[in-house]
Amino acid sequence: MREIDPEFTALPLRALADAALSRARDLGAEHVDFRLERIRRQTLRLSDGQLETAADADDLGFAVRVVKDGTWGFAAGIDLTPDAARRVAEQAVEVAKVAAAINRERIELAPEPAYGERVWTSSYEVDPFTVPIADKVALLADWSRRLLADDRVAHSDASLLQVKENKFYADAAGTVTTQQRVRVAPVVTAVAVHEGGFETMRSLAPPAGRGYEYLTGPTWDWDAELARIPEYLAEKLAAPSVEAGVYDLVIDPSNLWLTIHESIGHATELDRALGYEAAYAGTSFATPEKLNSLQYGSKVMNIIGDRTAEHGLSTIGYDDEGVETQSWDIVRDGRFVGYQTDRRIAHLTGRERSNGCAFADAPSSMPLQRMANVSLRPAADGPSTDELIAGVDRGIYVVGDKSWSIDMQRYNFQFTGQRFYKIENGRLAGQLRDVAYQAVTTDFWNSLEAVGGPQTYVLGGAFNCGKGQPGQVAPVSHGAPSALFRGVNILNAVKEAGQ
Amino acid sequence: MTTPQETVERALALSRTDGCVVIADESSGANLRWAGNTLTTNGVTRSRRLTVIAIAGEATGMVSRAGVTTDQIEDLVRAAERAARESGPADDAAPLVDPAQAGSGGAWDAPAAETSVGVFEGFAPALGEAFAAAQDASRRLYGFAVHEMNSTFVGTSAGLRLRFDEPTGKFELNAKTADMSRSAWAGTGTPDFRDVDVAGMAAGLTKRLDWGERRVELPAGRYETLLPPGAASDLMTYMYWSAGARDAHEGRTVFSRPGGGTRVGDTLSNLPLRLYSDPAAEGLECTPFVVAHASSRESSVFENGLALNSVDWISEGRLSALLQTRQSAALTGLPVTPGVDNLIMEVPGATATLEEMVASTRRGLLLTCLWYIREVDPQSLLLTGLTRDGVYLVEDGEVVGEVNNFRFNESPVGLLSRLAEAGRTERGLSREWSDYFTRTAMPPLRVADFNMSTVSKAS
Numbered sequence: 025m026r027e028i029d030p031e032f033t034a035l036p037l038r039a040l041a042d043a044a045l046s047r048a049r050d051l052g053a054e055h056v057d058f059r060l061e062r063i064r065r066q067t068l069r070l071s072d073g074q075l076e077t078a079a080d081a082d083d084l085g086f087a088v089r090v091v092k093d094g095t096w097g098f099a100a101g102i103d104l105t106p107d108a109a110r111r112v113a114e115q116a117v118e119v120a121k122v123a124a125a126i127n128r129e130r131i132e133l134a135p136e137p138a139y140g141e142r143v144w145t146s147s148y149e150v151d152p153f154t155v156p157i158a159d160k161v162a163l164l165a166d167w168s169r170r171l172l173a174d175d176r177v178a179h180s181d182a183s184l185l186q187v188k189e190n191k192f193y194a195d196a197a198g199t200v201t202t203q204q205r206v207r208v209a210p211v212v213t214a215v216a217v218h219e220g221g222f223e224t225m226r227s228l229a230p231p232a233g234r235g236y237e238y239l240t241g242p243t244w245d246w247d248a249e250l251a252r253i254p255e256y257l258a259e260k261l262a263a264p265s266v267e268a269g270v271y272d273l274v275i276d277p278s279n280l281w282l283t284i285h286e287s288i289g290h291a292t293e294l295d296r297a298l299g300y301e302a303a304y305a306g307t308s309f310a311t312p313e314k315l316n317s318l319q320y321g322s323k324v325m326n327i328i329g330d331r332t333a334e335h336g337l338s339t340i341g342y343d344d345e346g347v348e349t350q351s352w353d354i355v356r357d358g359r360f361v362g363y364q365t366d367r368r369i370a371h372l373t374g375r376e377r378s379n380g381c382a383f384a385d386a387p388s389s390m391p392l393q394r395m396a397n398v399s400l401r402p403a404a405d406g407p408s409t410d411e412l413i414a415g416v417d418r419g420i421y422v423v424g425d426k427s428w429s430i431d432m433q434r435y436n437f438q439f440t441g442q443r444f445y446k447i448e449n450g451r452l453a454g455q456l457r458d459v460a461y462q463a464v465t466t467d468f469w470n471s472l473e474a475v476g477g478p479q480t481y482v483l484g485g486a487f488n489c490g491k492g493q494p495g496q497v498a499p500v501s502h503g504a505p506s507a508l509f510r511g512v513n514i515l516n517a518v519k520e521a522g523q
Numbered sequence: 524m525t526t527p528q529e530t531v532e533r534a535l536a537l538s539r540t541d542g543c544v545v546i547a548d549e550s551s552g553a554n555l556r557w558a559g560n561t562l563t564t565n566g567v568t569r570s571r572r573l574t575v576i577a578i579a580g581e582a583t584g585m586v587s588r589a590g591v592t593t594d595q596i597e598d599l600v601r602a603a604e605r606a607a608r609e610s611g612p613a614d615d616a617a618p619l620v621d622p623a624q625a626g627s628g629g630a631w632d633a634p635a636a637e638t639s640v641g642v643f644e645g646f647a648p649a650l651g652e653a654f655a656a657a658q659d660a661s662r663r664l665y666g667f668a669v670h671e672m673n674s675t676f677v678g679t680s681a682g683l684r685l686r687f688d689e690p691t692g693k694f695e696l697n698a699k700t701a702d703m704s705r706s707a708w709a710g711t712g713t714p715d716f717r718d719v720d721v722a723g724m725a726a727g728l729t730k731r732l733d734w735g736e737r738r739v740e741l742p743a744g745r746y747e748t749l750l751p752p753g754a755a756s757d758l759m760t761y762m763y764w765s766a767g768a769r770d771a772h773e774g775r776t777v778f779s780r781p782g783g784g785t786r787v788g789d790t791l792s793n794l795p796l797r798l799y800s801d802p803a804a805e806g807l808e809c810t811p812f813v814v815a816h817a818s819s820r821e822s823s824v825f826e827n828g829l830a831l832n833s834v835d836w837i838s839e840g841r842l843s844a845l846l847q848t849r850q851s852a853a854l855t856g857l858p859v860t861p862g863v864d865n866l867i868m869e870v871p872g873a874t875a876t877l878e879e880m881v882a883s884t885r886r887g888l889l890l891t892c893l894w895y896i897r898e899v900d901p902q903s904l905l906l907t908g909l910t911r912d913g914v915y916l917v918e919d920g921e922v923v924g925e926v927n928n929f930r931f932n933e934s935p936v937g938l939l940s941r942l943a944e945a946g947r948t949e950r951g952l953s954r955e956w957s958d959y960f961t962r963t964a965m966p967p968l969r970v971a972d973f974n975m976s977t978v979s980k981a982s
Binding site for chain 2: 436
């Protein structure tokens with residue numbers, strides 16, 4: 025296991041925690057937890073090979089969360105002294121007292137064992153913050169030059185987002201965790217401009233819970249991807265516009281991860297299903313009475329929630345309520361069997377234990393129930409992508425994500441992609457343009473005829489899943505194999521615009 | 524404790540490179556969130572951030588840290604200088620803004636402004652009364668109230684010392700029937716919560732829930748549609764964010780002219796509408812100078828402190844300006860018009876309220892707000908999204924029932940060319956974008972043939 029950044033462990037973590045926890049207990053809090061975080065972010069963006077954005081920003085601070093007389097109280101501070109920690113604990117208790125007047129629902133938390141002192145780090149090789157900016161800019165500039173060297177590419181964009189997240193958590197029950205995780209998101213995009221308009225083609229490398237080795241090592245074949253992008257772009261530019269209608273789809277994991285995120289990940293958050301996000305992110309059609317009865321999808325659909333997958337963006341050792349992370353079934357053989365929970369929602373619904381989905385995106389943010397890595401299992405000995413395509417007479421092969429939108433109960437969705445290939449008689453027959461697929465969640469997943477084997481499985485994901493008020497963003501991954509869906513509605517985006 | 528002004532001066536004094544920009548941000552916030560007539564979360568927050576941008580020749584290095592203590596300032600300055608040395612030439616390198624080009628803010632020496640949970644002193648009891656009334660009437664209230672105060676201090680080696688205190692607040696109220704089958708929403712931006720009428724807003728939602736007692740199922744299709752100011756903000760805000768001059772000049776947006784250049788000068792609307800931003804707009808005041816922590820397509824760290832003025836993006840229906848840095852202005856040959864943190868649409872002589880526009884409607888849809896808006900096709904700026912929390916059928920000037928929700932596919936640019944009517948401009952909160960952008964005022968809009976692409980079962 026890698027060492028926690030010594031700059032972080034040198035902070036007065038225990039002293040501040042002890043001061044805050046003891047002060048809140050003295051003031052009569054039934055529950056108190058303390059969280060101190062430092063989050064390092066570095067963003068590099070190049071336009072046509074020239075450095076456009078170089079930003080290095082840290083967030084550092086702490087928060088005290090209490091339950092006092094059955095009401096939440098939360099306060100955050102920035103001065104790293106025991107006195108300040110005590111004052112913030114007092115503020116949190118004061119906020120709970122003010123809020124009690126308009127609280128009608130007693131807050132209680134599902135129990136969780138006390139773990140004592142635990143240390144956890146994510147799986148990576150090279151901390152990207154140890155790599156000189158010059159090296160990173162040079163690599164992105166090289167990628168840009170390779171794209172621009174092709175006459176068919178008018179412009180290139182290249183970017184690299186890097187995050188190192190340190191979390192220290194302590195609660196009155198006796199759990200004390202110190203954790204570190206690293207993630208990177210490299211992206212390149214090529215742009216073609218012609219008399220009639222423009223087109224873009226983006227790399228498919230997903231953001232990952234990995235270090236800088238992801239850009240330079242064998243995990244992702246950047247050379248091959250960069251070499252192909254101009255050709256993909258040129259073919260897209262010359263492609264015919266799709267005829268709207270119903271098609272069979274073979275969806276690549278580079279696209280399917282986002283459909284899983286929107287139509288399963290968010291739909292199976294129990295706080296949403298109970299209405300706690302009703303005014304903002306929305307609710308869910310997957311309401312509690314449907315648990316263990318709703319046929320969410322076909323028999324080949326198996327979905328897990330997982331905060332332990334190596335390199336997953338939601339992966340961590342302990343969540344922001346001191347719960348040890350887990351893996352569990354959400355959909356088994358097509359049937360809806362599990363939710364994602366935090367401690368409060370778990371208790372409210374009579375569950376014995378939270379499955380560890382509490383997360384705060386900053387030291388000043390109150391933990392929310394956030395998404396685990398929700399993934400579609402491949403079929404053991406399942407088919408390759410080519411074999412799935414071979415089973416389609418008239419269809420479309422969808423690659424890469426682009427536009428996404430879904431309604432507030434997670435019924436009606438619409439997605440586009442980077443590339444759409446026409447399938448004729450089991451073979452790819454060139455790209456199509458202007459394609460969007462639109463469906464109702466359960467219709468779509470019940471039209472799933474086959475999932476690919478482990479050889480097609482890829483962990484996709486995003487850094488920026490939004491939820492809650494005040495708004496928070498969370499990183500999350502979704503694994504998927506290639507998959508075959510029958511009879512999905514395809515729109516022509518240009519005709520939708522009335523052109 | 525060191526003040527933000529002292530911190531800025533100290534960092535500038537420590538600078539050893541050709542130039543330096545220092546930005547100190549002091550922020551405080553308070554929020555309340557509720558669901559089902561009860562509070563769910565709450566909090567008070569405080570943050571302090573120091574950003575140093577070192578300029579070495581044409582290179583810049585930006586380092587930003589939270590909670591910096593006095594003895595850490597030099598480390599931050601040196602880290603920014605190292606970053607500048609490592610980064611190579613910046614795409615937007617230019618001279619720093621001189622005092623003659625700078626905007627004006629508040630008194631430099633005054634302490635940072637603060638907010639606290641006390642901002643809800645009058646609001647919270649009114650909210651509690653609304654919860655009780657809703658409980659008695661078997662309705663459920665959901666929503667969120669937040670107030671933030673950001674004091675920004677900008678100092679540069681070119682001699683600028685600028686500060687601005689920017690309060691930002693919003694209140695969103697969502698009412699639902701007990702069976703959750705009907706839902707209505709209203710929201711408003713507010714600088715201080717003193718202008719928020721909780722009871723009035725709750726009464727308006729009750730009226731809308733009552734409209735829903737008659738349910739009308741309609742298929743997908745193109746409908747005459749009335750967009751209230753908030754829904755107009757949902758669409759116009761995205762268009763504003765998509766109006767970068769550099770991207771347009773490079774042929775990459777809906778505002779690119781085929782064959783080269785931008786579409787500035789093109790007629791976008793058949794109505795003589797004005798779409799503009801003005802940092803001094805009454806009730807929508809915002810920072811009157813550029814604050815750029817990092818450079819991007821539409822902002823440049825070299826422009827920190829540059830005066831922001833009223834700018835017409837669309838004037839008399841014609842595209843008249845795009846979001847510019849000095850660099851993109853040189854490329855396009857257009858004036859330097861950086862983005863401003865508010866957006867206002869007006870149509871000269873338009874006086875109709877939304878209610879009056881409903882009364883003059885023979886048959887059409889009245890929307891509440893739009894949701895989950897995402898770009899489908901950048902060439903036309905086609906957006907998709909959902910109607911939410913109340914779509915109503917209007918017949919012969921009266922609301923006759925509530926309609927199912929729809930997924931729409933529409934371009935705000937295309938929509939401008941099909942406007943049938945605009946009413947009187949009012950402050951309206953974007954449902955989709957108000958996490959980032961609360962200062963908007965729009966007229967209610969009548970669109971002849973709004974594209975409702977499919978029906979959504981969501982309620």
